[in-house]
Amino acid sequence: MRGGAAALLLIAATMASGDERLSGTAFMSPETRAMQADDLANPGMFAVLEGARLWEETAGVSGRSCAGCHGDAAETMKGVAARYPAFDEASNAAVDLTARVNLCRTRHQDADPLPPEDPRLLALTTFIGHQSRGQKIEPDPDPRLQPWRELGARLFRTRMGQLNFSCANCHDDNAGRHLAGNPIPQGHATGYPIYRLEWQSMGSLQRRFRNCLVGVRAEPFAYGSREFIALELFLADRAAGMTIETPAVRP
Secondary structure (H helix, E strand, O other), X not given: OOHHHHXXXXXXXXXXXXXXXXXXXXXXXXXXXXXXXXXXXXXXXXXXXXXXXXXXXXXXXXXXXXXXXXXXXXXXXXXXXXXXXXXXXXXXXXXXXXXXXXXXXXXXXXXXOXXXXXXXXXXXXXXXXXXXXXXXXXXXXXXXXXXXXXXXXXXXXXXXXXXXXXXXXXXXXXXXXXXXXXXXXXXXXXXXXXXXXXOOEEEOHHHHHHHHHHHOOOOOOOOOOHHHHHHHHHHHHHOXXXXXXXOOEEO
């Protein structure tokens, strides 16, 4: 389905159901929506293909592959991305999907973790996320995640940086308006990792967080920090029931 028609159907469906939440896709230009909707034009599909290759590739001292443990990703990974961030028993902490990929590498493949925004890490995360495209976001209900949920909600509404803005100032109060020529979406993280035209590459949700913090002249949190995981979990709760679009395309 091409971009303009897809966006109109999305808006009609959400309004008909009484749900006024909209994916960032609905705020994009017709050209960008068309690019995302067409798998042959969507540049994020290159990451999906690379992730499929890495899924089968052996790594680490163990010589295991992701497929060796998990089998066919189309079956075993369907719906997985919809449940992250999730609680990890071994580390007694919340982890996002990117962290889970690295935990699997270190625990089961005896391989070194991949650094943040490494193309291989993004490709694997995009490939896994893509298996859940069309699935509803269903945040992990584990009560041990409550401290992260509370922190994420607080951070979303906390004014930061020299410009004294919060996430809510843009994505709740001014959604649908424009900032520096770009539309301000409602801030629902339904398509990460995304291909951002500004970056000319794939990027994680945490990379987008860091961009926003730098934009308001605040010191960004570190990749993998408790703060970023908490924000991811809050956004997952906020988007519960919405549809995963990975890989999304944005300006």
